[in-house]
Amino acid sequence: MMDEDETSYRWETEYERSWENIQEDDSGTLKAIVADEGEKMRRRPPGGKKRIRLGMMRHLFLIVDLSNAMDQKDLRPSRLSCTLKVAENFILEFFDQNPISQLGVIVTRSSKAEKVTDLGGNPYHHVNKLKEVASCRGEPSLQNAMEMALQSLKHVPSHVCREIIIVMASLTTCDPGDILDTCESLVAHRIQCNIVGLAAEVHLCKRICERTKGQYGVILDERHFKELLMQHVTPPPALESAEASLIRMGFPHHHSTAPASYSMCQLDSSDAALGTVGYFCPQCKAKYLDLPVECKLCRLMLVSAPHLARSYHHFFPLPVFNEQHPTETWLCLACQSHVSSTAYECSECHQLFCPQCETFIHETLHMCPGCCSSLPSQTNDTVKS
Numbered sequence: 001m002m003d004e005d006e007t008s009y010r011w012e013t014e015y016e017r018s019w020e021n022i023q024e025d026d027s028g029t030l031k032a033i034v035a036d037e038g039e040k041m042r043r044r045p046p047g048g049k050k051r052i053r054l055g056m057m058r059h060l061f062l063i064v065d066l067s068n069a070m071d072q073k074d075l076r077p078s079r080l081s082c083t084l085k086v087a088e089n090f091i092l093e094f095f096d097q098n099p100i101s102q103l104g105v106i107v108t109r110s111s112k113a114e115k116v117t118d119l120g121g122n123p124y125h126h127v128n129k130l131k132e133v134a135s136c137r138g139e140p141s142l143q144n145a146m147e148m149a150l151q152s153l154k155h156v157p158s159h160v161c162r163e164i165i166i167v168m169a170s171l172t173t174c175d176p177g178d179i180l181d182t183c184e185s186l187v188a189h190r191i192q193c194n195i196v197g198l199a200a201e202v203h204l205c206k207r208i209c210e211r212t213k214g215q216y217g218v219i220l221d222e223r224h225f226k227e228l229l230m231q232h233v234t235p236p237p238a239l240e241s242a243e244a245s246l247i248r249m250g251f252p253h254h255h256s257t258a259p260a261s262y263s264m265c266q267l268d269s270s271d272a273a274l275g276t277v278g279y280f281c282p283q284c285k286a287k288y289l290d291l292p293v294e295c296k297l298c299r300l301m302l303v304s305a306p307h308l309a310r311s312y313h314h315f316f317p318l319p320v321f322n323e324q325h326p327t328e329t330w331l332c333l334a335c336q337s338h339v340s341s342t343a344y345e346c347s348e349c350h351q352l353f354c355p356q357c358e359t360f361i362h363e364t365l366h367m368c369p370g371c372c373s374s375l376p377s378q379t380n381d382t383v384k385s
Contacts, residue, residue: 056235057247058101059119059156060094060163061149062087064130066109067140069170069199075222079169079198082222084134087167088127090229095123097233099307100292104152105130106145110138111174113145119152120265122290142166142204143175146182146193154189159247162191164214165232168205169198183208192236196228250300252279252291263287264296318366321346321358332357334369346370 064087066080075082094103105116105126116129146164153162164186173179186193186208194214195205201218209216215232219225260274264286278287284298292303321344329340334357344358345351351370353361361368 056098056100056161057159058098058161058163058235059103059153060101060165061104061106061119061153062091062126063106063108063113063145063149063164063166065140065167065169065198066107066134066136067138067170068136069140070136072169072199075198075225080134080136082225083167083169083198084131086222086226086229087130089226090233091123091126093230093233095121098235100301100303102292102294104149106148107133108140108142108145109136111141111144113141113148115148120290121292125290139172139174140168140170141175142168142173143177143179143182146179146186150182150185150189150191153191158190161236162189163232163236164191164193165229166193166195166205167198167229168195168202171199171202173204179204179208183211186212194232196225198225248300250282250295250302251305252282252288252302254279261287263289265289265293318362318368319347320362321353324352326352334361349374 064083070078070080070083072079091103094101099121102119102121103123103126104119107114107116107130114133116133117126120126145166149164153164156162183193191212192214193208193212195209195216197205197216197218199218201216206216208214217228219228254277256276256278257280260276262274263278265288275289278289279291279302280287281295281298281300281302283300284295286295286297288295288302292301292307294301324343324345326340326343329338330343330352331337332339332343332354333351334353337354339354342355343352344355346353346368349368349370351368
């Protein structure tokens with residue numbers, strides 16, 4: 001009984017002694033334990049040299065369960081508050097790593113489904129709208145939510161990766177028909193469905209993910225919740241049956257015009273306002289406030305050059321650094337701090353990085369500072385020769 005009490009779940013404890021996770025190093029400064037960074041390193045797939053055909057253009061619907069099950073307090077301070085925070089981080093990170101993709105938000109409660117935002121490329125619009133409707137009531141309807149996402153995704157071109165991510169808090173669903181028929185419709189339209197469960201494993205959810213070749217996971221705590229959702233940020237491998245095709249894109253300029261006008265993205269919104277500044281489609285001159293977006297008139301994909309440049313690292317991922325265990329204090333190239341812990345060495349430039357910088361380089365920067373700093377000198381030597 002004593003062993004069971006010591007290994008209880010986090011939500012069963014009254015408080016946490018977070019100050020005990022702080023330790024002092026040899027120089028007398030305080031530092032946090034870097035166990036999380038080590039776990040991230042172990043979870044990262046090895047290699048990076050293998051070329052994998054990825055679904056770079058993604059249209060994704062995030063379905064959030066806002067039933068009464070979201071009011072449970074097993075996540076602090078509640079499931080709803082924790083879900084909103086994790087969903088916000090996911091949406092921002094999704095558009096940072098997938099700048100030419102689009103996302104929409106659907107909520108389900110009172111045995112109905114409600115589309116909060118349609119497919120779009122403005123992350124802050126999705127986050128703000130989700131917070132506005134964040135109230136729990138009734139039971140969820142998984143089938144209605146999946147059908148609503150299906151109606152929008154089935155018209156997406158075949159070269160676009162179509163996905164659904166469901167955050168499910170309830171163990172039951174109130175559906176008007178056979179949900180397995182909806183699952184087969186997702187399979188027919190090659191739409192991948194991923195589910196993150198907040199309570200316990202449900203056979204129906206597991207079967208839906210298996211049929212649509214998605215991933216299903218049940219969280220253990222807040223940190224595991226974030227990990228399960230963040231694993232969907234990276235573009236998934238493209239289907240073998242997906243055909244390669246050229247995609248016409250427009251690169252509109254941001255400028256102003258004399259007569260004020262409405263933007264095409266605000267026509268169906270209640271907060272539409274006249275304005276003179278925006279992005280104008282180079283083909284039909286339609287006005288939009290944010291990029292990327294698909295023109296509603298001529299169906300041309302409108303993006304900016306930085307959006308394509310930021311997608312480059314998915315095709316050429318940074319190789320995993322080699323773990324080293326120096327016997328003496330060493331200098332981290334990135335943060336220029338003297339470190340006595342585990343070092344990570346780049347296989348190309350052989351520079352050493354601390355665990356925190358190594359995690360930042362692989363998950364945010366996507367390029368090695370040591371390799372980049374050596375490029376100008378190599379270019380100058382080539383020019384001189």
